[in-house]
Amino acid sequence: xxxxxxxxxxxxxxxxxxxxxxxxxxxxxxxxxxxxxxxxxxxxxxxxxxxxxxxxxxxxxxxxxxxxxxxxxxxxxxxxxxxxxxxxxxxxxxxxxxxxxxxxxxxxxxxxxxxxxxxxxxxxxxxxxxxxxxxxxxxxxxxxxxxxxxxxxxxxxxxxxxxxxxxxxxxxxxxxxxxxxxxxxxxxxxxxxxxxxxxxxxxxxxxxxxxxxxxxxxxxxxxxxxxxxxxxxxxxxxxxxxxxxxxxxxxxxxxxxxxxxxxxxxxxxxxxxxxxxxxxxxxxxxxxxxxxxxxxxxxxxxxxxxxxxxxxxxxxxxxxxxxxxxxxxxxxxxxxxxxxxxxxxxxxxxxxxxxxxxxxxxxxxxxxxxxxxxxxxxxxxxxxxxxxxxxxxxxxxxxxxxxxxxxxxxxxxxxxxxxxxxxxxxxxxxxxxxxxxxxxxxxxxxxxxxxxxxxxxxxxxxxxxxxxxxxxxxxxxxxxxxxxxxxxxxxxxxxxxxxxxxxxxxx
Amino acid sequence: xxxxxxxxxxxxxxxxxxxxxxxxxxxxxxxxxxxxxxxxxxxxxxxxxxxxxxxxxxxxxxxxxxxxxxxxxxxxxxxxxxxxxxxxxxxxxxxxxxxxxxxxxxxxxxxxxxxxxxxxxxxxxxxxxxxxxxxxxxxxxxxxxxxxxxxxxxxxxxxxxx
Numbered sequence: 001x002x003x004x005x006x007x008x009x010x011x012x013x014x015x016x017x018x019x020x021x022x023x024x025x026x027x028x029x030x031x032x033x034x035x036x037x038x039x040x041x042x043x044x045x046x047x048x049x050x051x052x053x054x055x056x057x058x059x060x061x062x063x064x065x066x067x068x069x070x071x072x073x074x075x076x077x078x079x080x081x082x083x084x085x086x087x088x089x090x091x092x093x094x095x096x097x098x099x100x101x102x103x104x105x106x107x108x109x110x111x112x113x114x115x116x117x118x119x120x121x122x123x124x125x126x127x128x129x130x131x132x133x134x135x136x137x138x139x140x141x142x143x144x145x146x147x148x149x150x151x152x153x154x155x156x157x158x159x160x161x162x163x164x165x166x167x168x169x170x171x172x173x174x175x176x177x178x179x180x181x182x183x184x185x186x187x188x189x190x191x192x193x194x195x196x197x198x199x200x201x202x203x204x205x206x207x208x209x210x211x212x213x214x215x216x217x218x219x220x221x222x223x224x225x226x227x228x229x230x231x232x233x234x235x236x237x238x239x240x241x242x243x244x245x246x247x248x249x250x251x252x253x254x255x256x257x258x259x260x261x262x263x264x265x266x267x268x269x270x271x272x273x274x275x276x277x278x279x280x281x282x283x284x285x286x287x288x289x290x291x292x293x294x295x296x297x298x299x300x301x302x303x304x305x306x307x308x309x310x311x312x313x314x315x316x317x318x319x320x321x322x323x324x325x326x327x328x329x330x331x332x333x334x335x336x337x338x339x340x341x342x343x344x345x346x347x348x349x350x351x352x353x354x355x356x357x358x359x360x361x362x363x364x365x366x367x368x369x370x371x372x373x374x375x376x377x378x379x380x381x382x383x384x385x386x387x388x389x390x391x392x393x394x395x396x397x398x399x400x401x402x403x404x405x406x407x408x409x410x411x412x413x414x415x416x417x418x419x420x421x422x423x424x425x426x427x428x429x430x431x432x433x434x435x436x437x438x439x440x441x442x443x444x445x446x447x448x449x450x451x452x453x454x455x456x457x458x459x460x461x462x463x464x465x466x467x468x469x470x471x472x473x474x475x476x477x478x479x480x481x482x483x484x485x486x487x488x489x490x491x492x493x494x495x496x497x498x499x500x501x502x503x504x505x506x507x
Numbered sequence: 508x509x510x511x512x513x514x515x516x517x518x519x520x521x522x523x524x525x526x527x528x529x530x531x532x533x534x535x536x537x538x539x540x541x542x543x544x545x546x547x548x549x550x551x552x553x554x555x556x557x558x559x560x561x562x563x564x565x566x567x568x569x570x571x572x573x574x575x576x577x578x579x580x581x582x583x584x585x586x587x588x589x590x591x592x593x594x595x596x597x598x599x600x601x602x603x604x605x606x607x608x609x610x611x612x613x614x615x616x617x618x619x620x621x622x623x624x625x626x627x628x629x630x631x632x633x634x635x636x637x638x639x640x641x642x643x644x645x646x647x648x649x650x651x652x653x654x655x656x657x658x659x660x661x662x663x664x665x666x667x668x669x
Contacts, residue, residue: 051654051658051660052654052658052660054660055658055659166576168572168575168576168579169576171568171572172534172569172572172573172576175565175568175569175572176534176537176569178561178565179541179562179565179566179569182561182562182565186548186558188558189557189558191548191557191558193548193558193562194541194544194562217604220600221593221596221597221600221601222593222597223593224593224596224597224600390628390632390634391628391632391634391638391642393627394623394624394627394628394632395624395642395646397600397604397623397627398620398623398624398646398650399650401604401607401608401611401620401623402616402620402650402654402662405611405616405662405663406654406660406662409661409663411608411611411612414604414607414608414611415605415608418601418604418605418608421601421604422601425597427530429589429591430526430527430529430530431526431527431583432530447561448561451556451561452556452560452561455553455554455555455556456554456555456556459554460552460553460554460555461553462553
């Protein structure tokens with residue numbers, strides 16, 4: 001514990017330097033604005049800002065991008081509460097009771113509780129990250145190729161089970177993502193696969209064009225024909241203070257949402273989205289007056305908002321400790337670190353303690369910045385929503401083209417982004433979840449390499465995955481999850497999605 | 508016999524493939540295509556898996572999952588009944604962005620963005636010429652200044668150096 005505190009002090013000495021503070025501040029503001037814009041969620045925002053971090057030092061780059069991430073999580077809740085427009089998918093549940101509170105004249109307290117819940121959850125999440133990541137990293141040093149193969153396979157099974165959509169559709173998307181990840185030169189043999197004569201594809205498909213296309217362009221294609229935005233309310237500062245009763249009702253949901261969100265955040269998938277749905281379902285079930293939900297219950301804002309922010313922090317645990325992204329957002333963050341020659345994983349915390357602990361401390365700072373910045377300035381930020389969408393979406397498209405081109409100065413990346421936009425649009429119309437594609441793309445080289453190395457180690461004997469205890473445990477857990485996943489396919493009983501109303505909301 | 512649909516047929520609504528059947532079949536077709544393209548790469552053996560090993564496994568898996576999705580399509584809506592009101596505009600947006608991708612390295616970033624924004628705002632959204640011109644030129648120059656000049660990200664210039 002003393003060592004952790006000492007490391008944290010080291011982190012704060014990095015995070016409180018004026019330069020880092022400025023970038024954390026800038027990241028939070030950019031993130032808030034990005035989160036408020038329909039069509040630009042945290043993923044597209046981080047992807048588009050990635051080229052701008054190439055010239056920065058790695059700590060600043062990761063602090064800036066993390067600021068964008070949790071700033072966007074907060075910004076999404078503002079539009080959900082004031083306009084019933086979720087700036088990003090994790091804020092869908094906040095729309096329900098948040099907007100109802102706005103209609104009841106309680107927009108201010110809804111925004112305040114969302115901000116306080118996000119702050120508490122974010123802070124608790126960082127404590128969890130601080131305590132869990134080094135332990136996990138130390139344990140992961142025992143991992144060899146079979147353990148990594150088992151871990152990645154287990155991750156895909158958990159992703160399929162926890163995903164908001166149907167299990168077969170999620171698995172199909174994960175397979176599609178893995179196939180996209182096969183494009184390019186095979187690192188073990190030098191064979192060039194599925195490039196169809198396009199030289200630029202030799203290096204494979206990058207995560208940025210895929211992420212911007214799937215999540216940014218497809219959203220614009222779906223919403224481009226939207227009518228003029230509804231009237232925007234601008235709550236005044238004095239209207240933000242919640243009543244004592246509202247505070248009392250929010251305490252439990254904030255605590256439960258923080259814990260639940262952090263745990264779900266560690267699991268692969270669209271954790272921040274799923275956690276908000278699950279939290280809403282739990283709060284509705286625990287409430288003595290469930291009929292209030294949908295009519296402006298503050299618990300329906302406090303729970304999901306805390307959960308999605310805690311999940312955003314939880315996702316950094318496997319990223320930092322294992323080098324494995326559990327969401328497309330952390331995949332882009334890993335890409336950002338790799339540009340600077342840093343490979344997240346078990347050795348990162350030992351070899352670059354100032355980076356890890358500086359990042360952890362900057363998250364504390366970022367949470368405080370968001371709380372101080374966003375509540376008084378909410379009236380200023382909502383002005384962005386007054387820009388007619390007819391002007392906004394062409395500018396967002398230009399940003400997408402600019403951002404994707406900037407990553408590697410390649411028009412092929414722009415074409416990939418457009419193709420992914422079209423694919424994402426069609427898949428969303430058919431009810432497919434897109435996050436597994438991005439995850440599959442990023443994890444494919446790691447999975448293929450570790451699988452082939454494992455088989456080479458064992459002379460082709462698949463028993464290597466059972467003989468090694470860590471790998472066997474993870475595969476056993478994966479098999480158990482597969483069995484749970486198959487239950488709704490076989491029987492007509494409801495699974496967890498139906499009980500929290502997830503499928504109906506997402507379809 | 509009348510060619511008009513009867514009342515009973517109208518009440519039944521559109522028939523044909525369901526959404527999940529269609530998407531499942533597309534996945535199967537994609538799996539077959541990947542399997543076909545994968546012929547060029549040695550699959551290897553269990554002891555020494557080749558570059559075609561994992562793509563083949565994934566193609567088989569994708570095909571099977573596609574089949575499962577197509578078979579379990581009971582509650583899925585009919586393909587023809589699904590609303591696609593934004594499809595025409597979506598295609599138009601993609602075509603315009605495609606044109607921009609073609610033009611980007613030929614006429615440079617600034618001119619491409621000006622042209623693209625004029626097309627979107629003036630032609631698609633039918634906004635007034637003055638705001639269109641201001642937004643198009645302003646966005647193009649400002650974004651070039653921030654990204655190209657301040658952040659030093661190399662952006663393409665046209666043959667006229669602009």
